[in-house]
Amino acid sequence: MFFLPGMLISIITFPGVVVHEMAHQLFCRLCRVSVLDVCYFRFGNPSGYVIHETPKNPAHHLLIGIGPFLVNSTLGAIIAAPGIVPVVQFETGGIVHYFLVWLGVSIAMHAFPSTGDAKSIWKATMSRECPALLRVAAVPLVVLIYVGAIGSVFWLDLIYGIGVAMLIPQLIVSAFA
């Protein structure tokens, strides 16, 4: 396994960072939570961020936290799917197919919320106002986010991105072939 600085990965996969932050902002808008500052992409750590006020409703907190997970996974999977078949299955992709795979995987691999998001979800769902059911739903989610964050050292985010991109064609082929 070779080492690539996180910064370089962020530059190569910058569309994923932009979509991640856009998704945070979109969910803030949907939940009517004020956005105080946004950085869609920068050369630094973190490579993007959304600073928003603390949502009053813990469910909104959870939604804003996992918004990028839903948006990036769906968008990445659909964009990469038509490229994955020629590139991976038939090893014959053209430049358009490689572009779709790069864009789809870049977007999907930035699906995981950051540890900052995990901390804020944890804080919100462990508060007294949070309903017990939401708390139960949040615990595995926070664990998953931490696993994703730790696993990114071992390329788990890239593996997730590729897995998501390959999932849709696999499912359709096994259902219809």
Added chain:
Amino acid sequence: MPLCARCRDAHVNRPYPPAILISMVAIAAVFIFAMFLFPASIRADIAFERGQRAEGARNYNLAVIQYRKVVATFPDAVEPTARLGISYYKAGDSVDAAKTLLLLQNREVSKDLQDELDGVVKDMQKNAPQNKQEAE
């Protein structure tokens, strides 16, 4: 710090910068383009899977039909072309088999596939009419 209603509205509806709006439109365009390409790719993948199944069941005529669909979509794909050539031969169509296998000249194939292709080509040469007559 609590926000007044007007500031809250302004912050909630904070506009996306023009560059980000352009990125959004570009990604939406790629998304639509991907949706447009997707059916052909997936049809080819399904046809390949069906072709392999048909070949496994020794239904070579059906395998030919399925592999032809894949090669029509991805003419440069090595494995489907090789499988199409092999299926043509096994279905008794040596002429199309030879034509198809010629497309693989100077193309890299896996060792297993190379061995299989060598076997088919050897068989074709052995069973070619002029070689048969010489043998008799």
